[in-house]
Amino acid sequence: MSNVIEICDHEPTWIGHVALSACGRCRRVDWLSQTGPIDHAEAMAAVFGSYDLIGPLDALGAPAPRVLAYSPPTKSKRRHLDALPRHTWLKTGPQLWLSHDGELLLLATTRQLLFDNIIRGA
Numbered sequence: 001m002s003n004v005i006e007i008c009d010h011e012p013t014w015i016g017h018v019a020l021s022a023c024g025r026c027r028r029v030d031w032l033s034q035t036g037p038i039d040h041a042e043a044m045a046a047v048f049g050s051y052d053l054i055g056p057l058d059a060l061g062a063p064a065p066r067v068l069a070y071s072p073p074t075k076s077k078r079r080h081l082d083a084l085p086r087h088t089w090l091k092t093g094p095q096l097w098l099s100h101d102g103e104l105l106l107l108a109t110t111r112q113l114l115f116d117n118i119i120r121g122a
């Protein structure tokens with residue numbers, strides 16, 4: 001049908017007490033808590049905070065020159081990535097994008113300070 005308007009399904013995926021809705025069409029991620037919207041930095045720390053920083057990566061096609069790769073510490077934590085479409089840069093903050101390839105979480109930002117604050121303990 002040519003006149004069907006496709007509406008995105010922004011169904012949230014719950015990971016612990018945080019939910020994310022990731023949309024490859026809109027290229028964005030929204031974060032929720034049980035009480036409503038939650039700051040993306042706080043939410044990402046809850047979901048990906050245990051990931052280990054591997055280091056900077058040459059990521060062609062990334063929306064920012066700086067890309068950092070993070071590795072999940074366990075298989076069950078790796079499954080958190082499945083809530084996001086693969087190989088798609090999604091905007092999650094004013095100057096922050098994330099992506100993954102099924103194994104590694106990739107973060108791109110134009111602001112170095114964000115990297116230092118987003119994921120602790122790396």
Ligand SMILES: [Zn+2]
Binds near residue numbers: 009010025026027
């Ligand atoms: Zn959408």
